[in-house]
Amino acid sequence: MSQALIADVNASNFQQVVIDNSHHLPVLVDFWAPWCGPCKSVMPILEKLANEFAGLFLLAKINIDENDELANQFAVRSVPTFRLFKNGQSVAELTGGLPEAEFRKLLEAHIERPSDSLRAQAQQAFDQGELNQAVGLLREAAELDPSNYKVQLDLVQMYLQTGQLEDATKLFNQLPTEAQTAPEAKSVMGIISFAQAVAEGEDISVIQAKLKDNPDDVTALYGLACFLALHSEYEKAMQAFLKVFMLDRDYQEGGARKNLIKLFDMLAVSEAELVKTYRRKFQSLLY
Structure with missing residues (x-):
């Protein structure tokens, strides 16, 4: 099993430890000082991540x-300051006593994990209708890289897309907190909720029949919106939730509002312009 890579660096070994190693894996440099309070609070976080990623960064x-x-030399004006090196160059910088999520986000963007190629193969197999093969590849990836929670999130999504809601929910609930609160998990949580x-x-046929008779049937509209969201018809889902909100904003204890916010969170990165448009429409209804 790989171990954490942590080293104390000075002028004499900087070239070897930081620059030379950065050609093989990311090197996160922590500029700190003994008198710095935030430095002391951040250090355990970095060491925890070094242990978790076990050899994937230094x-x-x-x-x-x-x-x-x-x-x-590196224009460090305050501590703590953090520089990420790859291929001999500083490629990213953070400063201050930041939370774990910020460091995790930085590392995830630059670390190449041994399980990622298996994840890609699994997705390809799934897209070709080979669910059992895809699941097998993901299980292999999980054994190879137990700390990569994205492998389990991939499996949750595959279960959801094949209608295995109970299995998906059970697996998601078993994931560690950092996996359930990761940015990628927002979409999965939303899909589980809509499912x-x-x-x-x-x-859906009953819902459509009711809406044909009464386009303002709030219960049917709400069901349609959830169905559309589950099947990635995001704009139509937002339109339906907005209509529910206009007709009865207290329906399902404010369900239209809650689900609109859920969709905004799910799509904040992948559908930024769509979210911006419908967030504005929603806000106009609030006041």
Whole structure:
């Protein structure tokens, strides 16, 4: 099993530890000082991540009181300051006593995980209708890289897309907190929620028949909106939820409002312009 890569760095070993190693894996340099309170609060977070990612990046710690020439070389004006090096170059910088999520986001963007190729193969197999093969590849990826929660999220999504709501929900609930709160998990949580609503509601043919008789049937509109959201008809889903909100904003304890916000969160990155448009429409109805 791979171990965490953590090293104390000074002027004499900077080239070897940081620059040379950065050609093989990302190197996160932590410029810190013994008198710095935020430095002390962040250090355990970085060491935890180094242990979690176990060999996928190197944490290099530089005490600026003992290495002022390195601090000057990289224009470190305050501590803690963090520089991420890849291929001999500084490619990203963070400053201050940041939460774990910020460091995790930085690392995830640059780390190449051994399980990622298996994830890609699994997705290809799934797209070709080979569910069993896809699941097998994901299980192999999980064994190879247990800390990569994206593997489990992939499996949850496959279960959802094949109608296995119970299996998807069970697996998602078993994931660690960092997986359930990861940005990628927002979409999965939303899909699970809409799938549960559709499973508990009336059949789509019944809903469509009711809306044909009465386009303002709030219950049917709400069911249609959940169905559309589940099947990635996001704009139509937002339109339906907006109509529910206009007809009865208290329906299902404010369900239209809650689900609109859920969709905005799910699509904040992938459908930024759509979210911006419908967030504006929704806000106009609030006041």
